[in-house]
Amino acid sequence: MASSSSYNSPCAACKFLRRKCMSGCIFAPYFPPEEPQKFANVHKIFGASNVSKLLNELLPHQREDAVNSLAYEAEARVRDPVYGCVGAITFLQRQVDRLQKELDAANADLFRYAYNGMHAAADAAPPPPNPPNRRIGHDVGGGGGAFYQTPYAPYPYNYHSPWNDGYNNPHGGL
Amino acid sequence: MASSSTSPCAACKFLRRKCQPECVFAPYFPPDQPQKFANVHKVFGASNVTKLLNELQPHQREDAVNSLAYEADMRLRDPVYGCVGVISLLQHQLRQLQMDLSCAKSELSKYQNLGISGHGLIAHHQGINLLGGGAARDHHHFHHQLFPVNQQQVIRAFDGGNGYDAGSLLAVNMSASIGQLGGFQQSRTGAAADGRRTPVEPS
Numbered sequence: 001m002a003s004s005s006s007y008n009s010p011c012a013a014c015k016f017l018r019r020k021c022m023s024g025c026i027f028a029p030y031f032p033p034e035e036p037q038k039f040a041n042v043h044k045i046f047g048a049s050n051v052s053k054l055l056n057e058l059l060p061h062q063r064e065d066a067v068n069s070l071a072y073e074a075e076a077r078v079r080d081p082v083y084g085c086v087g088a089i090t091f092l093q094r095q096v097d098r099l100q101k102e103l104d105a106a107n108a109d110l111f112r113y114a115y116n117g118m119h120a121a122a123d124a125a126p127p128p129p130n131p132p133n134r135r136i137g138h139d140v141g142g143g144g145g146a147f148y149q150t151p152y153a154p155y156p157y158n159y160h161s162p163w164n165d166g167y168n169n170p171h172g173g174l
Numbered sequence: 175m176a177s178s179s180t181s182p183c184a185a186c187k188f189l190r191r192k193c194q195p196e197c198v199f200a201p202y203f204p205p206d207q208p209q210k211f212a213n214v215h216k217v218f219g220a221s222n223v224t225k226l227l228n229e230l231q232p233h234q235r236e237d238a239v240n241s242l243a244y245e246a247d248m249r250l251r252d253p254v255y256g257c258v259g260v261i262s263l264l265q266h267q268l269r270q271l272q273m274d275l276s277c278a279k280s281e282l283s284k285y286q287n288l289g290i291s292g293h294g295l296i297a298h299h300q301g302i303n304l305l306g307g308g309a310a311r312d313h314h315h316f317h318h319q320l321f322p323v324n325q326q327q328v329i330r331a332f333d334g335g336n337g338y339d340a341g342s343l344l345a346v347n348m349s350a351s352i353g354q355l356g357g358f359q360q361s362r363t364g365a366a367a368d369g370r371r372t373p374v375e376p377s
Contacts, residue, residue, distance in 0.1 A: 045226075047219045054217075054253060062254045069258035073245060081226060082234045085257050086241035092264035099271040106278035113285040137274025 012039040017048060026055050030067035041074035042067075103137050184211040189220060198227050202239035210243045217246035 010021035011028035016039050021028060027048075031039040042051055051070060055063050077084035182193030183200035188211050193200060199220075203211040214223055223242060227235050249256035 045218065045222060047222050050217065050219055054249075058253060066254045069255045072258050073249075073256060077226075077245075081230060082238045083241045084245060085261065086244050089257060089260050089264065092261065092268065096264055096267050096271065099268065099275060103271055103275050103278060106275060106282060109282055110278060110285070113282070137271065137278065 009033045012036045013043075013048065016040060016043060026052055026063075030055075030064055038071045041078050042070050045074040045077045046070060107137070181205045184208045185215075185220065188212060188215060198224055202236055213246040213250055214239075214242050217249050218242060 009015075010033065011025055012031040012033050012035055013027035014021035014025060015033060015036065027039070031042075046054075051067075054070075055066060058066055073085050076088070080087055083090075181187075182205065183197055184203040184205050184207055185199035186193035186197060187205060187208065199211070203214075218226075223239075226242075227238065230238055245257050248260060252259050255262070
C-alpha cells in the first residue's frame, strides 16, 4: 500500500508506522524492510520521534552506528526490562576488576622473583624501594600507572546483579 | 502544585503537571535530581518510561529507572554509541587484561620452572619490560567493534563451572550479554542477530 519514492518497498519504520516512505525518510537507510523487529524494538523503547531527533542531530556517517547501537540497547531492554544492557556493563565491569586484581597479583609475584630469585612469592623478602618497572600490562581501573582512564562514568547505582559473581546462574528475571 | 504537602517530583515539575499521590514517577525521580528525569525524558520519552514501569513489579522499578537513567546519560554523552560504547570498551579491556595475564603467568612459570635467580632472567626476558604497551597502542586505534557473530563462542563462555575460565572471558561479547539477559539458551538461533548489521570495522 505504502510506496517509497524509489522502486523499493517501504522501509521497516514506515511499514510499522503505516505511512508513506518518502524519498528523504530518515529511517529508510537503517531499517530495511526485511528486518522488521529491529524497528519494532527501537520504537517500543525509544519511540520513533526520539530516534528521529537523535539521528537528525548526527552527521550522516554516524547514523548507521547510532541506529545499530540503539537497536542493540532496545533489544537488550526488551529481553530484560529491568536492567537492559546495563546488566552486561556491570557484569563486564566485575570481570575487568577481577582480572585486574589477578594481574596485579601476578605482577607482584614477578616483581619478587625478579629481585629475590626463585623463592616462592610468599617467602620472598619485601622489594627494595624505588623498584624499576617490571609490570606486565596496565591498570584499566585507574590504579597506579594507568595507560588510559576509562572515559565512561561507571554505573553509580546500587546494582544487584542477577548473575552474582559467576555467569553460570541463568538470569530469569524476565 | 502537588496534592500533598511535599513538592512535586522531578518528572511532574519537568512536565509541568500536578504530581498526584499515585504518580508512577514520584518514588524514583525526586525533585532534587531534575537532570535524571530530563535525560530519561529526552532519550526514552515519558510515555515509554511509564509503559515500561507499569509492566514491572513495584520492587523492580527502582532498578529499572536507575538503569534507564544510566543509559540515557550515556546516550547523551555519546549520541552515536551510548552504552554500547561502554560495553565494547569493557570487552576490549577484558581482552587486553586476558592477554596481559597470560603473559604474566607465562613469565611466572618460567621463573618457577627454571628455578634460577632473577638476575639472569632479566637479561634474557626483555619482554617483561615491553609488555603492557599494547593497551596504549590499541587505545589510539580502538574503535567500537559491534556485534561479533560467533554464537559458539557465546555458548562456550557460559558453560557452567563454579569459577570462571580466563580463556572464556575472551568470548564475552555483546551476543553473550544478550544471551545472559534472556536466561541463556543454547538453542538460540540467531535471535540476537536479528536486525543486526555486519560488524563495524575499525576505521
